[in-house]
Amino acid sequence: MKEPNLITTFQCIAIVINSTIGISVLALPRVASEKVGSGAVVVTCIAMIIVITSVFLIAKLTKKYPRESIIQYGEKLISKPLGKVIGFSLIIYFLILTGLVMREFGEVMNTTLLQETPMSATILSMLILVAVATRNNHTTIAYMHTFYLMFIVIPILLMVIFALKDIDLRYLKPLLGNDTSLIDFLSGGLSVVGLPFIHIGMFIILVIAPYMVEPNKIMKGSMWGIGISAIILLLATGVTMAVFGQEEIKKSLWPMLVLTRMTELPVDMLERLDILFLVVWIVSAFTTILSGYLIVIELSSRLFNLSSHRVLSYLVIPLVYGITLFPKNILHTYELINAFGTWGISLTVGYPLLLLLIAFVRKEGGKDCD
Amino acid sequence: MLFKKMKEKKKNVESRKPKPPSTILEKLKDAKTSKNLQETIRVIETIFSKDNDFGKRDIVIFESISSTVLFLDSITDKELIGKEIIKPLTEWTSQPEAMENQNQNMDEFKTLVVKKVLYHANVKMESNLSKVVNSILRGKAILVIDGIDHVFIIDTAKTDKRSIAQPETEQVIRGPRDGFIENIQTNTALIRSRLPIPEFRVKAIEIGTLTKSTVAVCYIDGITNEALIEDVMRRLSTIDVDRILDAGYIEQFIQDNPRSPFPQIKSTERPDVVVGNLVEGRVALLVDGSPFALIAPSTFSQFYHTSEDYNERFIMVSIIRFVRIVALLFSLIMPSLYVAIISYHPELIPTAFAVAVTSGRAGVPFPAVVEVFLLEAAMEILREATVRMPKQVGGALSIVGVLVVGQAAVEAGFVSPITVVVIALTSIGSFATPSYNMAIGFRMLRFPLLIITGLFGFYGLMLGLLFTCNHLLSLKSFGVPYLSPIAPANFGGLKDTIFRAPLNWLLDRPEELQTKNKRRINPHDSKPSNPLLGKSHTKEGED
Structure with missing residues (x-):
């Protein structure tokens, strides 16, 4: 029996959630509280509002051009050479981003699970896993996301519930932080939006949109997806803040990881649970990197007019691996992520926004089906 | 030289070309049976003359016409040939008028033989010789009558077959006991x-x-x-x-x-x-x-379901299915989990238990991976040996296996007792899976998983499991996703996966099969009423 290469709305929600919750969530509370201290929850809120708005706009754009890739209608809207140049820079950008997420993942693994294993081995094995997974068609990749969804969302919620007993609400006050200005909040929000998993989560919508069973439902799918992951991210940041307080969070690279270290089962079954929770982070890192990798090869196959994204699955491995080797150490990795992420907003959000504006002015594209 | 090589190549290609399956049948493809009895018999006899089981019986029918019955007696029912073919033919005494001017009334004669004389239910006429030979090979008897250009093919095939017995590989406690046979x-x-x-x-x-x-x-x-x-x-x-x-x-x-x-x-x-x-x-x-x-x-879920699951009440079945899934997972990840904990993350072991673990492993000369791997390999050898051995030897073999591997190896300090427990759990887990080929798939997969866990610890275990899951998710069986109804999620289908809903909840056929007729049950209120309570109650039930 023939199986269509299509994605349903539920699968779309799963893809967006899985792509958005990545290994960088571990660092999220630290990034959020960097500038505003105890105002981290508000900063995350601001960031999520920005993200949801941009997802709304992106979904709006894809609805105008169902069954077409951003590369294709980009070329149509802003002339072919310019479209090609921006498309190419998008590919380069996501290549770098995927490499940096990969490196971040390698760093987390190296500090927690595999202290003595060379990082290149960890990274390469994960890269091969991802590359093999992208050999499948979009439907199968969507199956993967739906299947792993429960292994990501349920443990994170469990972790939050386990941590509830250690909460001290005083850590959340003052809600707006001490001696902060609006600029601090905005720039804090931007640096949260700049975290790579959010870019990947937003942009994956553009990649999967042409494969939707019902192109109209992309709005529903992406809004539900981003909404659920925004709630999860807010919960996770809030609980971490409430358990540790800003001073403690500043001291550690991955505050969420420390949180899992604190959790205990009411029954004395295992001595520690953080290793088991790390397993969850491996799955969530896999799904995020899978999405990033898919964005890179899907966009490239569209740009170079290849028959399928599968052609590039193995060819991109050395490129991503080369990028993972670039940062000198973990701090340098985060510097790069921050720099690339914040500036990348103009590319990942700005470009679709520009296209939407042009399409709006020209009244081009298919009828906006609402 | 070059020419010679080319010639050789040509020869090779020639020998690799598929030959027609049977040259004899190929030759007879267009040959017809002739009116002459001897001619037809000669052709068939040249094929079978060397065979021990080729049977030929000449008879005279209608008191004057000579005819012959041909068959392979190893695959035919000789009693049937005697009773249903030879007896009626030889006992029919009235001379048909048709025989006088054969050419015109040959068809009449044929129908007489088929419709009046022969008792057998399955009689066919055929004139193509290759089909006739084929029929003989299928255990049919051939009746050749002199002066008629067709032969009669009568189905008398009979091979020995065992009687229907309970299937050995799929035993049930509650359910029908008949199983397929080779026929x-x-x-x-x-x-x-x-x-x-x-x-x-x-x-x-x-x-x-x-x-x-x-x-x-x-x-x-x-x-x-x-x-x-x-x-x-x-x-x-x-x-x-x-x-x-x-x-x-x-x-x-x-x-x-x-x-x-x-x-x-x-x-x-x-x-x-x-x-x-x-x-x-x-x-x-x-x-x-x-x-x-x-x-x-x-789909995957069918391999841990049994027919019995639908014969019992749903709560028991759901629990039993859950046990089976746990067993299947045990058989896959138990050894790797053990290795990951022992050699990479001993901090996971509860403090009270840590002493026992370390003291058990104190004298063991190998790292945990090697230890588990050796014992797993021994277990596989033991299993394979007991499967192939005759039953009498099997018992002795398992005693030796249990004593040597279980008891003596631990006492010798070769393996730690906990390892033996883990291996035993793994093996029993794989035997608890109803489907033998699925269990063997999982059992073999645990070796690569063990190796990658030995290399990368928990991360390796996760990597292996993700690989396996990705593979399972990409598998299709005739276009149907292997893990459906779990992924792609189908909420109606989830009622019959690990949890089996009551039968009257399973309203539809599996959606992934895209059947033409979706509904299996007409939903209605099927609350049992108590007949002893009288009419008033049943009326209520009907409403």
Whole structure:
């Protein structure tokens, strides 16, 4: 029996959630509280509002051009050479981003699970896993996301519930932080939006949109997806803040990881649970990197007019691996992520926004089906 | 030189070219039976004259016409030939008028023989010699009558077959006890007697150029998706091989991914399982000579379900299915989990227990991976040995295995006692899976998983599991996703996975099969009423 290469709305929600919750969530509370201290929850809120708005706009754009890739209608809207140049820079950008997420993942693994294993081995094995997974068609990749969804969302919620007993609400006050200005909040929000998993989560919508069973439902799918992951991210940041307080969070690279270290089962079954929770982070890192990798090869196959994204699955491995080797150490990795992420907003959000504006002015594209 | 090489190459190609399966039949392809009795017999005798079991019986019918019955006595019922063919023919005394002017009334004569003389139910006339020879090979008796250009083919085939017995590989506590045997007719009968509807189809095709095995494709018209039937027929028709000795051959030729460790077509010995699957909208394949029926498409969840699951009440079944899933997971990850904890993250072990673990491993010379690997390998050897041994030796073998591996190895300090416990759990876990081929897939997968865990610890275990899951998610069985209804999620189908809902909740056929007729049960309020309470209550129930 023939199986269509299509994605349903539920699968779309799963893809967006899985792509958005990545290994960088571990660092999220630290990034959020960097500038505003105890105002981290508000900063995350601001960031999520920005993200949801941009997802709304992106979904709006894809609805105008169902069954077409951003590369294709980009070329149509802003002339072919310019479209090609921006498309190419998008590919380069996501290549770098995927490499940096990969490196971040390698760093987390190296500090927690595999202290003595060379990082290149960890990274390469994960890269091969991802590359093999992208050999499948979009439907199968969507199956993967739906299947792993429960292994990501349920443990994170469990972790939050386990941590509830250690909460001290005083850590959340003052809600707006001490001696902060609006600029601090905005720039804090931007640096949260700049975290790579959010870019990947937003942009994956553009990649999967042409494969939707019902192109109209992309709005529903992406809004539900981003909404659920925004709630999860807010919960996770809030609980971490409430358990540790800003001073403690500043001291550690991955505050969420420390949180899992604190959790205990009411029954004395295992001595520690953080290793088991790390397993969850491996799955969530896999799904995020899978999405990033898919964005890179899907966009490239569209740009170079290849028959399928599968052609590039193995060819991109050395490129991503080369990028993972670039940062000198973990701090340098985060510097790069921050720099690339914040500036990348103009590319990942700005470009679709520009296209939407042009399409709006020209009244081009298919009828906006609402 | 070059010329010589080319010649050799040509020779090679020549020898690799598929030959017609039978040169004798090929020669007789267009030959017709002749009116002359001796001529026809001569042709057939040249083929079978050297065979010990070739039988030839000359008789005189209608008091004057000589005729001959030909058959292979090893695969025919001789009593039947005597009673149903020779006896009526020789006892019919009235001389037919037709014989006087043969040419005109030959047809009349033929119909006389078929309609009045012969008692047997299955008589056919044939003039093509290759088909006649084929019929003899299929156990039919040939009646050749002098002066008639057709021969009569009478079905007298009889081969010895065992009686219907309880299937050994799929035992149930509660449920029917009959199982398939090697005879396709009997197997078809077992299914048809359970499905007395005109929509039940049994399409037969012959596969195997030498064995000419009959493969029957069974399905129910109006339920099974036509695209699926077409796909099955197409895959079957592409098989070009000299032998089909078991349903396993067919399975390997038509499965979607031959490189996968997981079976993509379920095989069963039980007619009730086949009927259950036909009714769901699947296709079943019966192969002559094999007591196994194949069911396509099959999904992962079918391999831990048993037919008994539907005969018991749903709560018990759901719990038992959960146990089976845990057992299956145990058989896959238990050794790797143990290695990951012992050699990478001993901090996970509760403090009170840590002492016991370390003291148990104190004298063991190997790292945990090597220890587990050796013991696993020993366990596999033991298992394989007990499977192949005759039953009498098997008992002795398992005693030796248990004593040597279990007791002596621990006492010798070769392995730690906890390792033995882990290995035992793993093996028992794999035996708890109803499907043998699925269990073996998982059992073999745990070795690569063990190696990668030895290299990367918990991360390696996760990596291996993700690889396995990704593979499972990408598998298809006849276009149906292997893990459905879990991924792609289908909430109606989830009622019959690990949890089995009560039978009257399972309203629809599995959605992934895209059946033509979706509904299986008409939902109605089926609350049992108490007949002893009188009319007033039953009226309420009816409302």
